[in-house]
Amino acid sequence: xxxxxxxxxxxxxxxxxxxxxxxxxxxxxxxxxxxxxxxxxxxxxxxxxxxxxxxxxxxxxxxxxxxxxxxxxxxxxxxxxxxxxxxxxxxxxxxxxxxxxxxxxxxxxxxxxxxxxxxxxxxxxxxxxxxxxxxxxxxxxxxxxxxxxxxxxxxxxxxxxxxxxxxxxxxxxxxxxxxxxxxxxxxxxxxxxxxxxxxxxxxxxxxxxxxxxxxxxxxxxxxxxxxxxxxxxxxxxxxxxxxxxxxxxxxxxxxxxxxxxxxxxxxxxxxxxxxxxxxxxxxxxxxxxxxxxxxxxxxxxxxxxxxxxxxxxxxxxx
Amino acid sequence: xxxxxxxxxxxxxxxxxxxxxxxxxxxxxxxxxxxxxxxxxxxxxxxxxxxxxxxxxxxxxxxxxxxxxxxxxxxxxxxxxxxxxxxxxxxxxxxxxxxxxxxxxxxxxxxxxxxxxxxxxxxxxxxxxxxxxxxxxxxxxxxxxxxxxxxxxxxxxxxxxxxxxxxxxxxxxxxxxxxxxxxxxxxxxxxxxxxxxxxxxxxxxxxxxxxxxxxxxxxxxxxxxxxxxxxxxxxxxxxxxxxxxxxxxxxxxxxxxxxxxxxxxxxxxxxxxxxxxxxxxxxxxxxxxxxxxxxxxxxx
Numbered sequence: 001x002x003x004x005x006x007x008x009x010x011x012x013x014x015x016x017x018x019x020x021x022x023x024x025x026x027x028x029x030x031x032x033x034x035x036x037x038x039x040x041x042x043x044x045x046x047x048x049x050x051x052x053x054x055x056x057x058x059x060x061x062x063x064x065x066x067x068x069x070x071x072x073x074x075x076x077x078x079x080x081x082x083x084x085x086x087x088x089x090x091x092x093x094x095x096x097x098x099x100x101x102x103x104x105x106x107x108x109x110x111x112x113x114x115x116x117x118x119x120x121x122x123x124x125x126x127x128x129x130x131x132x133x134x135x136x137x138x139x140x141x142x143x144x145x146x147x148x149x150x151x152x153x154x155x156x157x158x159x160x161x162x163x164x165x166x167x168x169x170x171x172x173x174x175x176x177x178x179x180x181x182x183x184x185x186x187x188x189x190x191x192x193x194x195x196x197x198x199x200x201x202x203x204x205x206x207x208x209x210x211x212x213x214x215x216x217x218x219x220x221x222x223x224x225x226x227x228x229x230x231x232x233x234x235x236x237x238x239x240x241x242x243x244x245x246x247x248x249x250x251x252x253x254x255x256x257x258x259x260x261x262x263x264x265x266x267x268x269x270x271x272x273x274x275x276x277x278x279x280x281x282x283x284x285x286x287x288x289x290x291x292x293x294x295x296x297x298x299x300x301x302x303x304x305x306x307x308x309x310x311x312x313x314x315x316x317x318x
Numbered sequence: 319x320x321x322x323x324x325x326x327x328x329x330x331x332x333x334x335x336x337x338x339x340x341x342x343x344x345x346x347x348x349x350x351x352x353x354x355x356x357x358x359x360x361x362x363x364x365x366x367x368x369x370x371x372x373x374x375x376x377x378x379x380x381x382x383x384x385x386x387x388x389x390x391x392x393x394x395x396x397x398x399x400x401x402x403x404x405x406x407x408x409x410x411x412x413x414x415x416x417x418x419x420x421x422x423x424x425x426x427x428x429x430x431x432x433x434x435x436x437x438x439x440x441x442x443x444x445x446x447x448x449x450x451x452x453x454x455x456x457x458x459x460x461x462x463x464x465x466x467x468x469x470x471x472x473x474x475x476x477x478x479x480x481x482x483x484x485x486x487x488x489x490x491x492x493x494x495x496x497x498x499x500x501x502x503x504x505x506x507x508x509x510x511x512x513x514x515x516x517x518x519x520x521x522x523x524x525x526x527x528x529x530x531x532x533x534x535x536x537x538x539x540x541x542x543x544x545x546x547x548x549x550x551x552x553x554x555x556x557x558x559x560x561x562x563x564x565x566x567x568x569x570x571x572x573x574x575x576x577x578x579x580x581x582x583x584x585x586x587x588x589x590x591x592x593x594x595x596x597x598x599x600x601x602x603x604x605x606x607x608x609x610x611x612x613x614x615x616x617x618x
Contacts, residue, residue: 029440029441029442030440030442030443030444032436032440032442033436033440033442033445034442036432036433036435036436037432037433037436037448039428039429039432039433040429040430040432040433040452040492040496041448043429043485043488043489043492044451044452044455044489044492044493047463047467047470047485047486047489048455048458048463048489049455050466050470051463051465051466051467051470052458052462052463052466054466054469054470055462055463055465055466058465058466112344112348113348116341116344116345116348119341121338121341121342121345123345127345127348127349128604128608129601129604130349130352130353131352132600132601132604132607132608133352133353133356133597133600134352134355134356135600136546136593136596136597136599136600137356137593137596137597138549138550138552138567138568138571138592138593138596139550139552139568140550140552140568140571140572140575140592141359141568141571141589141592141593143575144571144572144574144575144585144589145355145356145358145359145589146355147575148358148359148362148582148586149355149358153371153373154370154371154372154373154375155375156354156355156358156375156377158375159374159375159376162374163374190351190355195611198608198611198612199611199612201608201612202608202611202612247457247459250459251459251460251461253461253552253553254552254553254568254572257552257572258572258575258576261576272459272461275461276461276553276556279464279465280556280557285465285469288465289465289466292461292462292463292464292465293462295459295461295462296458296459296462299457299458299459299462300457303454303457306457307450307453307454307457
């Protein structure tokens with residue numbers, strides 16, 4: 001029998017113990033863990049997972065709350081219908097344009113704001129508090145506030161623009177399709193920018209200051225420094241902003257509902273608004289669920305990208 | 319001579335405060351962008367209706383009045399007559415919102431504390447999958463599940479109750495709360511836990527004496543997020559409430575906004591009232607909120 005040196009034996013024992021702890025603790029720990037997770041699991045499964053499944057089931061039916069006698073299984077009929085439905089395709093287009101404009105504007109503004117607030121200057125603390133203001137405002141109040149600002153007769157925007165001499169006469173901002181869509185984008189962006197600024201500021205704070213010092217030693221200009229130091233480090237937070245804000249823009253509802261109600265015509269009738277209308281105004285639960293499912297599939301694709309991104313950063317390491 | 323001129327020139331170009339000039343100009347523009355829209359709403363809420371509708375629009379109330387706010391507490395008979403129902407409903411809606419938001423925050427903390435402990439301390443099969451499930455459920459858009467949720471609540475007889483709102487808001491805020499608390503719990507040294515065990519605390523005693531006090535900042539941040547989500551939420555409230563028994567303030571504000579007869583100054587005042595709680599929370603817990611938002615999205 002070989003005699004194992006004491007030190008090596010010690011190492012073997014401790015590694016064995018470690019392995020033992022990792023494995024054998026699993027059974028009792030697992031039971032305990034699932035008991036503790038039970039309430040959260042019940043909530044998530046009963047109130048999210050079950051509705052998702054049920055929603056899909058309903059989307060395969062003709063189901064109008066006002067005509068329960070017509071309830072029957074129709075398979076993918078609802079989906080076939082929406083693919084040729086002018087109203088639905090229009091709302092999908094509006095949503096895509098709305099999202100592209102919003103996300104683009106949010107990226108530009110939040111990057112500018114974050115770079116500004118990352119500098120040291122008198123009043124930075126106040127500015128950092130101020131940035132939280134739009135974030136705290138409920139979407140409904142946001143929509144109401146902007147509808148008053150864009151008001152054709154007594155709105156602040158007309159007043160400011162005329163007194164600055166930028167426009168000759170008062171405009172009816174919410175009456176033309178293009179300017180109404182832009183107004184909706186503006187209102188949405190104002191509400192959403194702070195969240196992105198905070199994420200980008202956290203990203204900026206994580207850049208080691210030595211990198212800036214060495215950039216200074218190398219006599220990099222401001223732009224070069226931005227390109228070679230700041231941007232690479234900000235890439236990940238920027239991607240997160242991009243993904244979360246695309247998702248946000250695609251499902252947005254309350255601000256537009258109050259600001260334009262989808263009008264004029266259907267110029268700002270985003271897909272979430274169209275879904276709510278189908279359900280609340282036309283009580284068409286079958287078709288509404290088909291709409292809802294399209295929104296879900298689109299956000300699902302986006303969120304998979306998001307989770308993968310977090311995964312790559314090792315956020316799930318336990 | 320030419321050398322001194324050159325050095326003076328370089329001093330000039332170095333001393334000219336281009337950087338601060340650019341920063342302060344940009345700051346003023348950014349501050350105006352962030353502040354002006356809301357300031358307009360607040361200032362309007364202190365105007366008389368005639369002043370608010372005068373052309374050209376102006377910012378500073380000439381005869382500031384708080385009558386718009388007083389009208390909610392005690393609507394005058396004429397107001398009752400012409401009546402915007404929304405004016406009478408505002409105080410009760412604020413109360414409903416407060417009840418729902420506080421309950422959502424508390425329910426969140428209790429359920430999430432239990433779950434977060436398992437991810438911070440226990441080594442169990444399927445923990446990663448479970449965490450992924452929570453995270454993915456946070457991504458589900460409300461609009462996608464609102465119809466079945468509505469049908470479910472109708473079957474349970476919970477339509478137009480606070481409970482329906484609290485349950486639905488908890489499902490949306492739980493994943494984030496678990497996520498934040500998990501990170502806080504991980505920073506707690508195991509020694510403290512062991513010490514509590516030695517003192518013969520049972521698991522609940524140990525949580526109460528060790529985990530809860532140490533992670534107080536995380537709990538507060540999570541509660542604030544849940545409160546604000548519940549306070550601001552509109553879509554579910556639109557489907558699940560129908561009378562003033564459970565209507566929350568966003569619904570009443572929306573009623574104002576879609577009611578053409580209503581005076582704008584009342585609407586502005588109601589809007590300001592609806593903003594005060596989340597705004598006060600955001601400013602009070604600024605640091606925690608910023609940390610929480612950043613932690614919830616940038617890192618795990």
